[in-house]
Amino acid sequence: xxxxxxxxxxxxxxxxxxxxxxxxxxxxxxxxxxxxxxxxxxxxxxxxxxxxxxxxxxxxxxxxxxxxxxxxxxxxxxxxxxxxxxxxxxxxxxxxxxxxxxxxxxxxxxxxxxxxxxxxxxxxxxxxxxxxxxxxxxxxxxxxxxxxxxxxxxxxxxxxxxxxxxxxx
Amino acid sequence: xxxxxxxxxxxxxxxxxxxxxxxxxxxxxxxxxxxxxxxxxxxxxxxxxxxxxxxxxxxxxxxxxxxxxxxxxxxxxxxxxxxxxxxxxxxxxxxxxxxxxxxxxxxxxxxxxxxxxxxxxxxxxxxxxxxxxxxxxxxxxxxxxxxxxxxxxxxxxxxxxxxxxxxxxxxxxxxxxxxxxxxxxxxxxxxxxxxxxxxxxxxxxxxxxxxxxxxxxxxxxxxxxxxxxxxxxxxxxxxxxxxxxxxxxxxxxxxxxxxxxxxxxxxxxxxxxxxxxxxxxxxxxxxxxxxxxxxxxxxxxxxxxxxxxxxxxxxxxxxxxxxxxxxxxxxxxxxxxxxxxxxxxxxxxxxxxxxxxxxxxxxxxxxxxxxxxxxxxxxxxxxxx
Numbered sequence: 001x002x003x004x005x006x007x008x009x010x011x012x013x014x015x016x017x018x019x020x021x022x023x024x025x026x027x028x029x030x031x032x033x034x035x036x037x038x039x040x041x042x043x044x045x046x047x048x049x050x051x052x053x054x055x056x057x058x059x060x061x062x063x064x065x066x067x068x069x070x071x072x073x074x075x076x077x078x079x080x081x082x083x084x085x086x087x088x089x090x091x092x093x094x095x096x097x098x099x100x101x102x103x104x105x106x107x108x109x110x111x112x113x114x115x116x117x118x119x120x121x122x123x124x125x126x127x128x129x130x131x132x133x134x135x136x137x138x139x140x141x142x143x144x145x146x147x148x149x150x151x152x153x154x155x156x157x158x159x160x161x162x163x164x165x166x167x168x169x
Numbered sequence: 170x171x172x173x174x175x176x177x178x179x180x181x182x183x184x185x186x187x188x189x190x191x192x193x194x195x196x197x198x199x200x201x202x203x204x205x206x207x208x209x210x211x212x213x214x215x216x217x218x219x220x221x222x223x224x225x226x227x228x229x230x231x232x233x234x235x236x237x238x239x240x241x242x243x244x245x246x247x248x249x250x251x252x253x254x255x256x257x258x259x260x261x262x263x264x265x266x267x268x269x270x271x272x273x274x275x276x277x278x279x280x281x282x283x284x285x286x287x288x289x290x291x292x293x294x295x296x297x298x299x300x301x302x303x304x305x306x307x308x309x310x311x312x313x314x315x316x317x318x319x320x321x322x323x324x325x326x327x328x329x330x331x332x333x334x335x336x337x338x339x340x341x342x343x344x345x346x347x348x349x350x351x352x353x354x355x356x357x358x359x360x361x362x363x364x365x366x367x368x369x370x371x372x373x374x375x376x377x378x379x380x381x382x383x384x385x386x387x388x389x390x391x392x393x394x395x396x397x398x399x400x401x402x403x404x405x406x407x408x409x410x411x412x413x414x415x416x417x418x419x420x421x422x423x424x425x426x427x428x429x430x431x432x433x434x435x436x437x438x439x440x441x442x443x444x445x446x447x448x449x450x451x452x453x454x455x456x457x458x459x460x461x462x463x464x465x466x467x468x469x470x471x472x473x474x475x476x477x478x479x480x481x482x483x484x485x486x487x488x489x490x491x492x493x494x495x496x497x498x499x500x501x502x503x504x505x506x507x508x509x510x511x512x513x514x515x516x517x518x519x520x521x522x523x524x525x526x527x528x529x530x531x532x533x534x535x536x537x538x539x540x541x542x543x544x545x546x547x548x549x550x551x552x553x554x
Contacts, residue, residue, distance in 0.1 A: 013189040014189065014286075014287065017229070019229050048415070051415075053415035053416065054415075055415060062414070063411040063412075063413060063414045064411065064414040064415070083318075084314035084315070084317050084318045084321075085314055085317065086310060086313035086314050086317065086366045086367055086368075086369075087364065087366070087367035088306050088310055088313075088365075088366055088367075089363065089364060089365055089366070089367070090291070090306050090307070090309065090310075090365045090366060091306075092291050092292065092295045092306040092307060092310075093289070093291075093292045093295070094292060094295040094296065095295055095306055103305065103306075103310060103314070105314050112415040112416065113413065113414075113415045116305060128317070128321060162321075166322070167416050167418070168416070169314075169315070169318035169321070169322075169418075169419065169420055
């Protein structure tokens with residue numbers, strides 16, 4: 001009996017039953033403003049009225065103080081600093097990126113929260129404090145999506161000092 | 170005044186990659202029956218059942234407590250499902266303990282499990298969210314940048330994580346229930362294993378296991394009458410914090426520091442490193458041993474790696490950690506926290522067989538989960554408080 005025949009006549013131990021989930025996501029006021037801005041190539045954060053820290057992307061309220069952010073938005077630079085990173089060599093079904101890739105926690109200039117994204121650079125070059133900038137899709141392809149930013153790339157600026165970003169690790 | 174409560178029965182399955190011979194129901198039944206046998210109880214003697222497991226998306230079975238109710242003897246009894254991500258095993262133990270401590274029930278059974286051979290945890294932890302690029306590959310992808318942050322701030326030698334990984338796999342050889350039994354484990358083997366999520370190597374990560382763990386807890390008036398050894402629960406503590414807020418210290422979250430301080434206060438402990446005989450700490454990636462030695466206030470900030478380096482956390486060290494082999498040797502995620510709690514209890518009952526620390530009287534059980542945002546801990550002792 002071949003292995004296949006044996007498998008066919010043997011007991012069924014595990015059945016694979018794939019599931020998929022599609023969500024209808026209600027963006028709400030704050031996220032809608034953020035998404036409309038990013039369709040114009042602008043990065044909008046919001047300031048916490050309690051401690052003045054700038055959240056990006058903003059969900060419209062402060063997770064620490066439990067208060068809503070007002071209507072004011074803060075426009076941020078698309079440049080930032082890598083506060084920490086990892087080089088990923090493990091495939092994952094949900095992630096379309098070719099291996100290995102560099103995942104980075106970026107602190108955008110003017111923001112007080114980190115953005116998790118990917119970096120296009122030589123693996124041996126990436127380091128904490130490295131200055132980077134967003135690389136955008138061609139303007140005609142911009143939509144109300146964070147996917148307008150393809151990845152970050154290193155820029156020719158001196159490294160940020162550890163003290164300036166260490167609290168964001 | 171809370172009712173003094175003790176662990177009187179513990180049951181565990183063998184942890185392995187695939188338990189194809191049992192269903193999820195069969196798996197938890199096995200652990201529960203062993204706990205009942207250890208406690209010399211029958212199903213009839215149990216007043217309430219608490220069940221815990223990690224996110225339902227792992228196995229893709231939503232609300233599994235519904236179909237598992239009969240397998241753990243929950244029919245016509247109070248039954249409660251607990252979920253706090255990776256720390257859920259610990260929280261399940263704490264919820265069960267609180268059912269007795271509060272005087273609501275006399276004797277409670279708790280069970281926690283994961284059947285990872287029927288699941289895809291990395292897929293379930295890599296879901297795409299509306300605002301973010303899908304780039305975080307599972308738990309390792311999330312924690313690797315934090316490990317790098319710890320290395321930077323502590324100045325720990327790069328091979329600290331390798332040493333933890335070797336130590337825990339050596340301990341696992343003393344524990345026949347442990348999933349990984351790597352007789353030839355060595356520093357070179359771990360150091361030469363592939364980088365998965367730089368700086369985390371393959372052999373510095375936990376395996377993916379099937380398994381379940383169960384415990385029976387009862388009130389003092391019942392437990393005191395027993396001739397067998399019990400583990401008295403001196404203190405339990407849980408803390409949480411948001412995953413993301415500005416200025417959050419993800420490497421050393423405030424929630425772990427608050428959790429530790431309050432746990433020791435409740436237990437009347439002022440010098441944890443001296444007063445505790447050993448600990449089972451949730452270490453899914455090797456570097457989390459030194460990180461949680463600091464996070465549990467066992468040692469000073471940025472000094473945790475020295476405990477590993479100086480052999481303090483080794484089996485024969487002054488503060489043995491993960492005598493059972495820990496999460497690095499067996500990881501049925503939802504059960505992993507309860508296993509830590511149960512292994513701490515085994516130590517103080519003097520029933521840990523080949524991985525028993527001689528004369529252990531007081532032990533710490535610890536679990537954490539989510540993005541280092543849930544913490545569950547307890548202290549158990551051979552003596553009443």
